[in-house]
Amino acid sequence: MSTKPSILLVEDEENLHEALKLNLDLEGYSITSAFDGAAALKAVQEEYFDLIIMDIMLPEIDGISVIQTIRLTHTEVPILILSAKNNSEDRVLGLKKGADDYLTKPFNLEELLLRVEKLINKNKRLQDRSTVGDTYTFGGHTVNFKAQQATTSKGEKIDLSKKEIMLLKLLIENKNEVVPREKILQAVWGYNVYPTTRTIDNFILNFRKYFEEDSRNPKHFHSVRGVGYKYAE
The missing domain is CATH 1.10.10.10 (Winged helix-like DNA-binding domain superfamily/Winged helix DNA-binding domain)
Structure with missing residues (x-):
């Protein structure tokens, strides 16, 4: 059974957020909502996402800072910026700081959906590369990341x-x-x-x-x- 691709939608303007959520939902994506930078960072720590759609003008922590923090630990997840700023400096800054794509508001919904699909498909292909699974073995020791436990080569269990x-x-x-x-x-x-x-x-x-x-x-x-x-x- 294939699971729905999951998207983190970070947008503080409620009407736009709801409209995007509805349309992405209709396309068969599973959506998690965040309305500010802190909530976005918390969500990324707790869940795996196939794509992050990120508004730049956010309360408290701006979108660029959020992207920089996400990139420290989540190098693979694609990030699509939505921004009211459409000059080339802002676009270059966004891409430099770790975004994969940049779309300015107001945008064409169909174009957004196409870009979303493209980024998710590209990410799926990258997923074939190795990341550490739930358990990892080295030098006779085994670490179980999920259980937060290790078994040493001498058979000792460590929490x-x-x-x-x-x-x-x-x-x-x-x-x-x-x-x-x-x-x-x-x-x-x-x-x-x-x-x-x-x-x-x-x-x-x-x-x-x-x-x-x-x-x-x-x-x-x-x-x-x-x-x-x-x-x-």
């Missing part, structure tokens, strides 16, 4: 916190690449919340305690001084 799971997943999905501290802080600790670097260091020390044979000579979890952290197999 992991939500943040430990988020950090593990982020590092594993960027295997062999250094993940900058700022990206980790924003992705794991949330929008504009910056605890000290020691916070991440303590998590990395925990991972070494759980998963490394010799925590002083780590094989998997590395700190790259002044830059960030890296996971390697």
Whole structure:
């Protein structure tokens, strides 16, 4: 059974929001609504979307800032900007900050629906590339992201916190690449919340305690001084 593609619709103008929602619904999409930036970020943390339609002029956090934050952890999800601003600088800025397409208001509904369909189909093709599933095995250890639990190579069960799971997943999905501290802080600790670097260091020390044979000579979890952290197999 194929599930309906899911769309996050972020638009604060209620009449336009309802009209778009109705039309997208009729096209067979499953719609989640957000009327401001904070609600959009919360929705993205809690659900998977095949597409995000993003208004730029939003209360509290503007659409561009929301897109930048989403892009820290969700690099694949297509984002279509809806904007009342139609000059080329705004269009370039939107695309630079991570949008895949840009449509100015007022727009032709049929054109919007075609662009939506195109972006979702393109994303489906990209989905064939590997992302970390519910479980991941390395060095004889198995991490179950859904259950928030790990089984070590010695058979010990370890309960992991939500943040430990988020950090593990982020590092594993960027295997062999250094993940900058700022990206980790924003992705794991949330929008504009910056605890000290020691916070991440303590998590990395925990991972070494759980998963490394010799925590002083780590094989998997590395700190790259002044830059960030890296996971390697």
